[in-house]
Structures are given as C-alpha cells and as structure tokens.
Amino acid sequence: MHLFSRPALALASLLLWHGAAASQDKPVAAQGSGFDFYVISLSWSPSYCAEQGLNANRRQCGIDRDYAFIAHGLWPQYASGYPEFCSSSEPERVPNALVGAIIDIMPSAGLVGHQWRKHGSCTGLTQAAYLEATREAYERVAIPPELDNALDPSRISADAVESAFISANPGLPPEGIAVSCKSGRLTEVRICLTKQLEFRSCSEVDARGCRASNLYVPSAP
Known part of the structure; x- marks a missing residue:
C-alpha cells in the first residue's frame, strides 16, 4: 500500500530539494562556533586617534x-576566512556593566558592542564569556618594552615589531603574528x-601582514 500519492511525493521531493539548496546558500557565519582558532587584534591606539582626528x-x-x-x-577564524555577524541567543546590545568591566583595555563602548556583534556572536560564547576570553587573550600577550607606552613617537620596521613580540613571548612562532599598517603608520x-x-x-593571517620597512609609530594625543 502506498502511503503517499505521486503528487504528494513530488511535492515532498521539491521541498527537500529547496531545503538542501537553501542550506548550501547559507553564509559561513551560520556555522557559529565551528571555527578553528582565534586572532587577538591589538590596536595601536594613537594611530586610530590620528586617523580619526576630531571624530x-x-x-x-x-x-x-x-x-x-x-x-x-x-576574532574567531577558519583555516581560510572567518565568520562574522552570526545568529546568537544573546542580545545585540552589550549591557553597561559588561562594558564597564572591560573598558580599561577596550576604551570605547561602541567598540565593545561592535566586536560582540561582528565577532563574539560567532564564538558560541555568552557576552560575558566572550569579553572574559578577550581579556584573557589580551593578557596572554606580553607587550615588548620598546612598545609598551605611547609617550614618544618613533619609527620601526614591521619585521622589527614582529621580532620584538616574538622575543617577548616565548612559544610565539614567526608564522603566528602579523603587523597591520595604514598610511605609513603602525595600526x-x-x-x-x-x-x-x-x-x-596561522599562515593565511601571516601572509596578509604588513612588510613596510619604515613605519611611523605616533604618540598619544
């Protein structure tokens, strides 16, 4: 005995096909916490201030x-590429209490909120756990003494920046760090x-690094 008529079977097959096609069209961000590793991005604050000026x-x-x-x-990363703006059961807005707990190392509520929405939502973590992991990652990295303050402007090569971080952080491989620059400044x-x-x-991240030989390192405003 057939449980479904031919038209019903045809409709079911069509719906299954559309479901499979839709799943193939989903952006990588929909994969959520299935990422491979993290990048902790350390921003040279005076370069941001110089670029943005009065803004x-x-x-x-x-x-x-x-x-x-x-x-x-x-930032969660795949071996190639990265997810962003993932669906999350957490709210988009980061509460003031959580912002206040990390404002000493991420000195902008707008930055905290944007990083959560774009990157944190793809980690599978709660907002609190993501910001806690951000702090732990930040504190995991020792800042080289020659780059530990922003009081005096200087010039340095991208390779020298990498070498300084590698020397200050035993176990950090040369292929695990990348310098970014813009308009001749360390960013x-x-x-x-x-x-x-x-x-x-992380070969892909390393390959995108800045190779400038004479980067300007601006001082604090």
Missing part, C-alpha cells in the same frame, strides 16, 4: 589619555591563538 572617541583619544596597545577584538598587531588561548601558527 575619534574622546575616552580613547582625549588629551589626558596615553593608551598604547588596546584590545581591538578577539595593529594580530596574534593567532588556539581555542585554549595558546600561541599557534
């Missing part, structure tokens, strides 16, 4: 601020970490 966040760039490297964000240092926040190599 810069005053908490970060006021005349009484001397931020050097801040936590730009903790970021990106370091790859396992999900357990241990140093690791």
Whole structure:
C-alpha cells in the first residue's frame, strides 16, 4: 500500500530539494562556533586617534589619555576566512556593566558592542564569556618594552615589531603574528591563538601582514 500519492511525493521531493539548496546558500557565519582558532587584534591606539582626528572617541583619544596597545577584538577564524555577524541567543546590545568591566583595555563602548556583534556572536560564547576570553587573550600577550607606552613617537620596521613580540613571548612562532599598517603608520598587531588561548601558527593571517620597512609609530594625543 502506498502511503503517499505521486503528487504528494513530488511535492515532498521539491521541498527537500529547496531545503538542501537553501542550506548550501547559507553564509559561513551560520556555522557559529565551528571555527578553528582565534586572532587577538591589538590596536595601536594613537594611530586610530590620528586617523580619526576630531571624530575619534574622546575616552580613547582625549588629551589626558596615553593608551598604547588596546584590545581591538578577539576574532574567531577558519583555516581560510572567518565568520562574522552570526545568529546568537544573546542580545545585540552589550549591557553597561559588561562594558564597564572591560573598558580599561577596550576604551570605547561602541567598540565593545561592535566586536560582540561582528565577532563574539560567532564564538558560541555568552557576552560575558566572550569579553572574559578577550581579556584573557589580551593578557596572554606580553607587550615588548620598546612598545609598551605611547609617550614618544618613533619609527620601526614591521619585521622589527614582529621580532620584538616574538622575543617577548616565548612559544610565539614567526608564522603566528602579523603587523597591520595604514598610511605609513603602525595600526595593529594580530596574534593567532588556539581555542585554549595558546600561541599557534596561522599562515593565511601571516601572509596578509604588513612588510613596510619604515613605519611611523605616533604618540598619544
């Protein structure tokens, strides 16, 4: 005995086909926490302040601020590419209490919120756990003494920046760090970490690094 008529079977097959096609069309972000590793992005704050000028966040760039490297964000990565703006059961807005708990290393509520929505939502973590992991990753990296303050402007090569971080962080491989630059200025240092926040190599991230031989490192405003 047939439980379904031919038209019903045809309709069922059509619906299954459309469901499979729709799943194939989903962006990689829909994979959520199925990522491979993290990048902790350390932003040279004075470069952001110089680029943004009067539009810069005053908490970060006021005349009484001397931020050097801040936590730009903790980014989940695939071996190739990365997820972003994933669906999450957590709210989009980060509560003031959580912002206040990390404002010392991410000195902008707007930055905290954006990093959560774009990157944190793809980790499978709660907002609190993501920001806690961001702090742990930030504190995992030792800042080289020559780059530990933003009081004096200087010039340095991208290779020298990488070498300084590698010397200050035993176990950090040369293929696990990348310098970013813009308009001749040092902007970021990106370091790859396992999900357990241990140093690791990341060839794709490393390959995109800045290779400039004479980077300007501006001082705090």
